[in-house]
Amino acid sequence: MNHPKPRTRIQQKNTEAILEAALDVFSQYGFRGSTLDQIAQAAELSKPNLLYYFPSKEAIHATLLAGLLDTWLDPLRAMDPTGEPVEEILAYVRRKLEMSRDFPRESRLFANEILQGAPRIKDALEGELKNLVDEKSVLIARWSAEGRIITVNPHHLIFSIWSLTQHYADFDVQVHAVLGEDSEAPFAEAERYLVTLFTRLLTP
Amino acid sequence: MNHPKPRTRIQQKNTEAILEAALDVFSQYGFRGSTLDQIAQAAELSKPNLLYYFPSKEAIHATLLAGLLDTWLDPLRAMDPTGEPVEEILAYVRRKLEMSRDFPRESRLFANEILQGAPRIKDALEGELKNLVDEKSVLIARWSAEGRIITVNPHHLIFSIWSLTQHYADFDVQVHAVLGEDSEAPFAEAERYLVTLFTRLLTP
């Protein structure tokens, strides 16, 4: 096999170094804006060596994206039908905000892909993603019908959680530019603001 | 002058065609992901002719960005200190949402630039943008102090308006993928949802 799955320790290490470097580069410059030279340098490997581990630039990018959607949806999957509705939704908001804080590169990789028309993950958006969102929307609608939260459009509620939390990763430069040097930790402030927002929105 | 400001009708027309085509292409593929070939084809001009009107690819992109920030901030500027607070903020939300609906390409051009670290407009973000946001934050804080809206972090309130409204332009593909074929007009639904959200958040 020309481009093996990692078996030895050294293969494991190099494959990981490449993916780590590629995440850095792709998340900042997008697919077309990134070069193998940049990735090779960041991974401290030669360009041909990169292409020993992956058949192409596309393949590196695809590998990164493949794992991403699943991880990205975990917090939504964790929303518990048997829990207390407002608390469940707030917990989802908190987990998403933590992901923006702890995995901003992944968020930007995803944002770059969507922004450019999602050429590589459109199928997953229309399949896996839509299915999960539809399922959780039914749950949210039920909570509304039971009078445990107010009645809102469940899909747009979910969109709002995504946009509000991912903003702090994707538009990070703008957030810092506006808040300036003297800003307190943006994420702590953001959490307080978002908890207020969703509590007041949802509580009947 | 080698690269004239448009004077004749034909120059005017071609310059506009180029900028229009460039907005199409840059907003979809980002700066590095776009090629002069694509822009030339979209503008129905030859590539050398493009470079008769603009000295470089950079210059076309810069021209688009230059006008953008100003237009982008107009709705916030229009927030009236003498108006009724909740109504003023809702009006701002509506104007921003209309811009996402009517000028999605501009929104994505901006998003692409910020996402990639804002290399070309960082100064404007830290100057013009920060100043305006700081000014309006003082106004919002005063409204809170007067008990006319609840107390929230004004900067994060503004961030939330940006993220919630721009999401419908920038992540348009995802919104459509999730809502599916049968979706009602997303923007009409979004407006209802956002009015509910900000009314319930802000009303004391």
Next chain:
DNA sequence: GTCTATATTAAGATAGAC
């Protein structure tokens, strides 16, 4: 002002030695 032809560089990918 517009075009054809072309110079120049950068980038993805491969060959082949070690």
Next chain:
DNA sequence: GTCTATCTTAATATAGAC
């Protein structure tokens, strides 16, 4: 497995005729 050297293509930009 890793490297140097190189092939090939595509992209920005220019020269120069019309």
